[in-house]
Amino acid sequence: MQFTDLKAQYAALKPSIDARIQRVLDHGQYILGPEVKELEEALARFTGSRHCITVASGTEALLIALMALDLKPGDEVITTPFTFAATAEMIVLAGCRPVFVDIEADTCNIDAARIEALVTPRTRAIMPVSLYGQVADMDEINAVAARHGLAVIEDAAQSFGAVYKGRRSCALSTFGATSFFPSKPLGCYGDGGALFTEDDRLAQAAREIRVHGQSARYTHTRLGVGGRLDTIQAAVLLGKLERFDWELERRAAIGARYERLLAGVAGAERVVVRPDRNSVYAQYTVKVAARGEIQAALQAAGVPTAVHYPKPLHRQPAYAQHAGTDPCAVSDREAARVLSLPMSADLTEADQDRVVEALRQALKAAAGSPSPAAGAARVTA
Numbered sequence: 001m002q003f004t005d006l007k008a009q010y011a012a013l014k015p016s017i018d019a020r021i022q023r024v025l026d027h028g029q030y031i032l033g034p035e036v037k038e039l040e041e042a043l044a045r046f047t048g049s050r051h052c053i054t055v056a057s058g059t060e061a062l063l064i065a066l067m068a069l070d071l072k073p074g075d076e077v078i079t080t081p082f083t084f085a086a087t088a089e090m091i092v093l094a095g096c097r098p099v100f101v102d103i104e105a106d107t108c109n110i111d112a113a114r115i116e117a118l119v120t121p122r123t124r125a126i127m128p129v130s131l132y133g134q135v136a137d138m139d140e141i142n143a144v145a146a147r148h149g150l151a152v153i154e155d156a157a158q159s160f161g162a163v164y165k166g167r168r169s170c171a172l173s174t175f176g177a178t179s180f181f182p183s184k185p186l187g188c189y190g191d192g193g194a195l196f197t198e199d200d201r202l203a204q205a206a207r208e209i210r211v212h213g214q215s216a217r218y219t220h221t222r223l224g225v226g227g228r229l230d231t232i233q234a235a236v237l238l239g240k241l242e243r244f245d246w247e248l249e250r251r252a253a254i255g256a257r258y259e260r261l262l263a264g265v266a267g268a269e270r271v272v273v274r275p276d277r278n279s280v281y282a283q284y285t286v287k288v289a290a291r292g293e294i295q296a297a298l299q300a301a302g303v304p305t306a307v308h309y310p311k312p313l314h315r316q317p318a319y320a321q322h323a324g325t326d327p328c329a330v331s332d333r334e335a336a337r338v339l340s341l342p343m344s345a346d347l348t349e350a351d352q353d354r355v356v357e358a359l360r361q362a363l364k365a366a367a368g369s370p371s372p373a374a375g376a377a378r379v380t381a
């Protein structure tokens with residue numbers, strides 16, 4: 001069993017993906033070829049955004065968004081510590097200071113109610129993360145931003161395709177930034193990402209920054225990066241888009257089935273999805289005590305798992321200096337409990353049943369024999 005089954009997906013899409021890659025090899029426009037424009041138009045339509053700018057990765061999307069906003073050294077960007085490092089990493093690389101705000105215990109997304117207290121005269125932007133595939137409280141976050149004149153960048157690396165109050169992730173704020181890393185809900189066969197915005201001026205800035213700040217060939221009007229999406233990756237993504245709606249339906253059905261099956265498993269708490277939005281389940285994540293023991297038992301039973309993420313960023317050596325006034329105690333607690341189970345559109349019911357049964361057995365065994373690991377987990381919980 002695979003944690004993310006990319007082979008079954010390729011088998012289903014092989015004729016189309018192969019033909020699209022071959023077309024790029026034939027026309028030879030490897031950089032910003034026609035597939036890139038075609039993809040940008042398709043993604044803008046799909047999300048309901050005015051502009052889509054494809055870029056080299058999700059990380060690059062975050063950096064280019066921050067650069068397009070013209071932030072100054074020392075400006076503050078409010079974000080969550082319960083995320084992949086790239087979120088805060090790009091804030092620091094852009095010369096700004098990440099200000100960490102704790103998460104909600106049930107969704108693991110940034111707690112929007114805690115943001116406004118941390119706004120200072122130096123705050124310029126808020127960067128929420130739509131974690132595990134569920135959009136953060138964007139209406140509340142946008143309202144705080146509007147009151148204080150801040151930009152909002154949704155780190156939508158895990159939520160491409162998710163719906164929030166009838167609108168798509170990526171089209172909900174100043175910028176939406178997503179990733180096409182292979183295992184993300186929409187992935188290519190290498191690195192890739194995209195930015196979305198309604199703002200013509202910001203879209204133009206992002207397009208220029210993507211190509212070394214060029215407003216015309218060899219006219220560098222601003223600082224930029226080498227941040228384009230390869231034409232071949234655009235071709236792969238156009239192939240994948242052909243069954244993406246079907247994949248989203250499958251992900252929803254598999255997620256709902258996990259919910260039903262796990263409701264009967266003692267000790268497996270689920271991440272809550274709010275009723276006014278869905279999750280595309282970039283990760284299907286549960287919370288367990290004695291995680292180390294459970295993960296080892298699952299591995300022995302042939303069930304791959306992962307931890308997103310074992311250590312929140314305010315505890316990471318590179319970011320500890322940015323630990324601020326919010327103690328982020330909920331992030332600490334949840335980081336010790338979260339465990340992601342196999343999830344992809346091609347996960348079979350038989351494999352899903354095996355995952356749930358193995359988890360049930362592992363939890364039963366862990367509850368029966370308190371080990372040092374279980375004791376340690378209880379102390380931090």
Ligand SMILES: *Cc1c(COP(=O)(O)O)cnc(C)c1O
Pocket residue numbers: 057058059060083084086087129155157158178179180181191192193
């Ligand atoms: C994957 C991810 C990124 C980085 O995307 P890359 O395409 O790997 O650079 C950023 N933020 C979050 C929350 C992610 O999950």
